[in-house]
Amino acid sequence: MLVLAMLCGLTPSLACTGKIDALSARRTLVYNPFSALDGHQQLSIQVQNTGTESCAYRLWIPDRYLPLQFGNIDFTISGQRAPAAADSSGLTIQTPIVAPGQSIKLPLRLSVARGQQSLAGKLTKKIGFALAAEQARTTLLDQTEVDIHCVVPPVFEINVAGSGLRATLEIDDLKLRSKAVVLQMRSTQNHRLEIQAENGALIREGSPPGDATSIPYVVTIDGQSSQLKKGAIWRVNGPAGESSRRLNVTIGDTADKLAGLYKDVITVHIASDL
Numbered sequence: 001m002l003v004l005a006m007l008c009g010l011t012p013s014l015a016c017t018g019k020i021d022a023l024s025a026r027r028t029l030v031y032n033p034f035s036a037l038d039g040h041q042q043l044s045i046q047v048q049n050t051g052t053e054s055c056a057y058r059l060w061i062p063d064r065y066l067p068l069q070f071g072n073i074d075f076t077i078s079g080q081r082a083p084a085a086a087d088s089s090g091l092t093i094q095t096p097i098v099a100p101g102q103s104i105k106l107p108l109r110l111s112v113a114r115g116q117q118s119l120a121g122k123l124t125k126k127i128g129f130a131l132a133a134e135q136a137r138t139t140l141l142d143q144t145e146v147d148i149h150c151v152v153p154p155v156f157e158i159n160v161a162g163s164g165l166r167a168t169l170e171i172d173d174l175k176l177r178s179k180a181v182v183l184q185m186r187s188t189q190n191h192r193l194e195i196q197a198e199n200g201a202l203i204r205e206g207s208p209p210g211d212a213t214s215i216p217y218v219v220t221i222d223g224q225s226s227q228l229k230k231g232a233i234w235r236v237n238g239p240a241g242e243s244s245r246r247l248n249v250t251i252g253d254t255a256d257k258l259a260g261l262y263k264d265v266i267t268v269h270i271a272s273d274l
Contacts, residue, residue, distance in 0.1 A: 016055035016133035
């Protein structure tokens, strides 16, 4: 009897290998919390196939880098053109097949929802990316760590509620000597309001200032009052953030004044209190 044993030796195929080349940003993200638009930044990350087989890869942000926040500002990173799953907890991207020795650049989009309050400054978040082969997800091929930045600029905005940047107060009933407007402020730093009067009194139109042609008045903001003087600046401090303040004008004695239209212009400027 003849027994013939046949053995066949197969060389196992080489596993996929790869590395993360670089993460780049076109520009630093500048985020104005009071803008009507969300903030966005274009990023890209490059993956290189360092092996001898064509491979598809899986790229993700490990849990230890979550949540994605610049200070108290939440952001997301999502993929563009590549299949991706992204939410507030992170990012996962499956790449197309990459030939041996070739690289693929994956465009990413960093997004920050509008309306998140923050003080002015440069904010930094360290995030990491991990790489595995799509067919061997549990085997880590490479990982990298980078700092990404967000700049919240000094922002100082003011307007009159319902009127924009200019409003007119008309006091045509001397039984009601006060009128008010609501000032709306938005700032990323503590601010001060600088309040200045053109004349420091209501002056009769067409007449030079005088006892019979001038009516004094007092300006009040949140319980603080001042009788404005020509050329002087009254400063009132305020906090960072979004707020509303009531500016009230109360006219003084109108006895023995000439009939006519009396006017003055009050300018309110917002500036940093630092």
